[in-house]
Amino acid sequence: MSAASQTQIDELHKWLAREDTQERLRACIDRAVSKLNHAIDDEAAFRVPVGEANRPILPREWLSAHRGRLGELIETEWRSEFPEIARRAAEGIVASAASMAWAPVEPELTAIALRAWASGWALRNLGDAVIVGEPQLANGAWRVPVSLRRRPEAAAELALDSEFRVVSDRSLVRQQLLGPARD
Amino acid sequence: MQWLGVVDEELAERLSRSCEETELGCDFDTAVRNLRQDYEIDEISGDEARVRLVVGDLVAPSPAIMLLPYDLVPFGSQFHAIVLLGFRPDSSTGREQAVFMDPVTGTEEVCSSNLFMIRWNLAGELALVVCA
Numbered sequence: 591m592s593a594a595s596q597t598q599i600d601e602l603h604k605w606l607a608r609e610d611t612q613e614r615l616r617a618c619i620d621r622a623v624s625k626l627n628h629a630i631d632d633e634a635a636f637r638v639p640v641g642e643a644n645r646p647i648l649p650r651e652w653l654s655a656h657r658g659r660l661g662e663l664i665e666t667e668w669r670s671e672f673p674e675i676a677r678r679a680a681e682g683i684v685a686s687a688a689s690m691a692w693a694p695v696e697p698e699l700t701a702i703a704l705r706a707w708a709s710g711w712a713l714r715n716l717g718d719a720v721i722v723g724e725p726q727l728a729n730g731a732w733r734v735p736v737s738l739r740r741r742p743e744a745a746a747e748l749a750l751d752s753e754f755r756v757v758s759d760r761s762l763v764r765q766q767l768l769g770p771a772r773d
Numbered sequence: 774m775q776w777l778g779v780v781d782e783e784l785a786e787r788l789s790r791s792c793e794e795t796e797l798g799c800d801f802d803t804a805v806r807n808l809r810q811d812y813e814i815d816e817i818s819g820d821e822a823r824v825r826l827v828v829g830d831l832v833a834p835s836p837a838i839m840l841l842p843y844d845l846v847p848f849g850s851q852f853h854a855i856v857l858l859g860f861r862p863d864s865s866t867g868r869e870q871a872v873f874m875d876p877v878t879g880t881e882e883v884c885s886s887n888l889f890m891i892r893w894n895l896a897g898e899l900a901l902v903v904c905a
Contacts, residue, residue: 637891637893640898657860675893709852710897713840718852719798738796739851 606693618671619698622663638706653696664695701725701732708734708748711756716764725750738767801840801899813904818897821890827902828859836874839900841892843877852896853877860886 605611669676704725712720715738723735734748734756746766748758792804808814817837818822827831827835838856842850858881863870873888875882893900 637894640894659785702806705850708897709842709850709895710899713852713897713899714801716828717795717797717800718854719796722850740796740800764797 610718614671615668616698618662618664618667619695622660622667623699623702625663638703640706640710653699656699660695660699697727701727704732704734704750704754707754708736708750708756711748712736715760716767720767736767737762779896788848801901805901808901808903815904816900817900817902818899820905821893821898824857828857831893835902835904837900837902839873839893840896841889842896855882857889 606615701724708725709722712722719739721737721739721742723737725732725734730752732750734750736746736748736757738744744767746758746763748763750754751757774870782820788808789799789812792808793807805814805816815827817827824837826847839857840852840854841853842852853893855874855876858872858874862868862902863883869886870879870883871886872883874880875888
């Protein structure tokens with residue numbers, strides 16, 4: 591790799607790390623996932639593995655399985671979102687950028703799976719009037735916010751262990767959500 | 774279940790109490806456990822093939838009660854129960870559609886079976902059948 595291309599790669603890294611770039615990349619990912627889901631004839635459309643037996647396959651195998659299918663869509667979205675960069679940069683740089691764009695995809699995909707699992711837990715243990723928010727990764731641990739449809743200010747969090755099991759106490763979460771209404 | 778004719782309004786209110794409905798709604802496990810006191814309930818969560826077998830049974834098809842996100846977009850986070858009635862090909866495209874009763878609209882709805890199953894998947898794939 592030449593020194594010039596290394597400089598370009600370094601600049602690309604800085605640009606990719608910018609908050610506004612990350613936000614636009616997330617939009618690309620959302621659109622790519624949505625397109626995959628709406629590919630009605632695609633039998634292998636985006637599905638989250640459900641059930642205890644499937645849990646261990648996350649994140650590596652599941653993410654790898656989606657990398658091929660989603661990668662192409664994400665690159666298309668990436669080129670559409672950043673046409674000036676895609677046009678100006680050498681093809682190798684564009685490929686590098688598309689490849690680097692995968693890095694933020696992994697936690698996004700993981701979050702989608704965790705949200706589906708957390709939704710299943712919430713529907714089994716809390717009720718069908720809860721809202722399951724976007725999973726948040728903080729200090730290496732995932733947490734999923736939950737609130738009430740009719741009273742969004744009532745809020746609690748579901749904690750997940752390293753194997754993505756919800757480890758929150760059902761009664762405590764119910765109490766946190768229902769508590770204010772009973773005061 | 775009211776729509777299916779399994780319960781009338783009065784019984785629906787009693788079931789709401791027995792299923793311990795709160796501001797959180799009804800949780801699936803409690804609802805299934807309590808419904809089993811009066812009905813034969815077949816839980817078919819996480820098994821699309823069985824859902825298809827049950828609703829598509831040629832002799833005695835049974836509607837399936839399933840929990841879905843409200844929205845067709847992939848990340849809808851609010852849920853409700855619908856009654857899946859079956860699958861049929863779209864008359865113009867030939868693509869398979871899911872046919873379901875949506876209590877939100879009170880009418881029979883259709884959407885592509887792929888999207889329907891993705892919605893079900895993103896809500897944890899919970900479903901039950903009230904056996905006749």
